[in-house]
Amino acid sequence: MIKRKQSKPELLASYSLQAVLIATFLIALWKQEWLWVIGCFVAVFIGFIPSLIHKNINILLPWQIELLIATVATLNMVGVLLNAYYIIPGFGELTQFFTSVLVAFLAFAVIYILHVYWDGLIMDKYAMAFVVVIGTMASGVILEFVKWFKLFGAAQTSVEGVLTSLFISTLSGILIALIGVNLIKRGEFDELTEGLGKQFDSVMKQRKKNK
Amino acid sequence: MNIQRKKVQVFVSFLLRSIMILLFFISIWQNDLNWVFGSGFAVFLTFLPMLLERNYHITLPWILEVLIVFALFLHIGGGVLSMYYTIPLYDKFAHFVSSFLVAFISFAAIYILDEYWDGLHMDRRAMVFVVIVSTMAFGVIWEFIEWGSDLVFGTHEQWGLTDTMTDLLVDTIGGVFMAFFGSSFMKSGKWMVLTKDFNQDIKSFLDTFRKEEKKK
Numbered sequence: 467m468i469k470r471k472q473s474k475p476e477l478l479a480s481y482s483l484q485a486v487l488i489a490t491f492l493i494a495l496w497k498q499e500w501l502w503v504i505g506c507f508v509a510v511f512i513g514f515i516p517s518l519i520h521k522n523i524n525i526l527l528p529w530q531i532e533l534l535i536a537t538v539a540t541l542n543m544v545g546v547l548l549n550a551y552y553i554i555p556g557f558g559e560l561t562q563f564f565t566s567v568l569v570a571f572l573a574f575a576v577i578y579i580l581h582v583y584w585d586g587l588i589m590d591k592y593a594m595a596f597v598v599v600i601g602t603m604a605s606g607v608i609l610e611f612v613k614w615f616k617l618f619g620a621a622q623t624s625v626e627g628v629l630t631s632l633f634i635s636t637l638s639g640i641l642i643a644l645i646g647v648n649l650i651k652r653g654e655f656d657e658l659t660e661g662l663g664k665q666f667d668s669v670m671k672q673r674k675k676n677k
Numbered sequence: 678m679n680i681q682r683k684k685v686q687v688f689v690s691f692l693l694r695s696i697m698i699l700l701f702f703i704s705i706w707q708n709d710l711n712w713v714f715g716s717g718f719a720v721f722l723t724f725l726p727m728l729l730e731r732n733y734h735i736t737l738p739w740i741l742e743v744l745i746v747f748a749l750f751l752h753i754g755g756g757v758l759s760m761y762y763t764i765p766l767y768d769k770f771a772h773f774v775s776s777f778l779v780a781f782i783s784f785a786a787i788y789i790l791d792e793y794w795d796g797l798h799m800d801r802r803a804m805v806f807v808v809i810v811s812t813m814a815f816g817v818i819w820e821f822i823e824w825g826s827d828l829v830f831g832t833h834e835q836w837g838l839t840d841t842m843t844d845l846l847v848d849t850i851g852g853v854f855m856a857f858f859g860s861s862f863m864k865s866g867k868w869m870v871l872t873k874d875f876n877q878d879i880k881s882f883l884d885t886f887r888k889e890e891k892k893k
Contacts, residue, residue, distance in 0.1 A: 586800030586802070586803060587798065587799055587803055588797065588798035588799075589796070589797055590794075590796030590797060592796075593796060593797055597807060597810070600807075600810050600813075601810050603813065603817045604810040607813045607816065607817060607845050610842065610845065611845075611846070614838075614842045622838060622842075624838060625837055625841050628842070629820060629824050629835075629841070632821070636817065
């Protein structure tokens, strides 16, 4: 894939994501939160290494997704490492909202790309919206399982907390489904996922060739 | 359909329906209005497959009809006879059967849309994914209903954190189980055999519907 020049918002989103991940890595190291240290290291590694090894390969996410990842990572970092989940009321719900928005947006982008570039899926935009909503609800359940099993420093306090989180996930899914359908109708979703879609397409073509 | 199997299906459905009608009268006798309404509505739902067959000539796959009646029977029996509270793991078993039923309906719906609607074509692996995800989402909606019932009617449907989480886990397992069961049935061609009459009925129903739409 040929590297293309990134626009200002793309560059800003990309740099903010990398800056947040490095900051999280350093704070986690200082706080001795080893799971976060590993997580950040892997994220930074995934972000940087491909372009270091193959200069002509560039995994380019839509800048909106990069910005959302940076926001979610920042909120989680502040929540876990600076105890904001326990100090600031509603902080957990806010993080949950942005996490679900990110998941829903990613899900919509992936489904749309599969619909456009893969023979195994053809989907009407409303069916996509439906799958995005139920997918976000299911991701909320998985997140609750993570908390239930006390993984990554997360914890659950009450059944009301679980249900509120699931409710926020559902609302986020519905919100992104509505926005996504609207963007598809206006033809803007194509532009948004074009870069990632073409990369997926070239990978698929390469796989077919190798077979 | 095999005549022997049809007889068994009719017998099982009849037996479960009869018990549910009995449970309806028990709830009236107990003066438990929640369950009078619940069991009455459940009995009505068990007759939906018959109504579908009579009014639209759509015959549900026998396993689906038995599953619908069995899931409703478990729920009503659990409530009216308090088996949810007296029999250990009864609640989890009811959740498993319900989520298996939901996953079955999801699988059948996706399969039909894939066959007869231009707006959807799905690879088998994508079907498995959507079935699991939709069953998990159904589990969430179920928990919302229980939550709402507790808030509005002051019931005690939510027993606590562990109960809610195990419910969601059982729902997920039910979905996963049915998704892989359905996928392997599709691969071996058994799914086609199981839903043959149903598919033909849906096809002729849609053909009639489209013809009528064209006339308009």
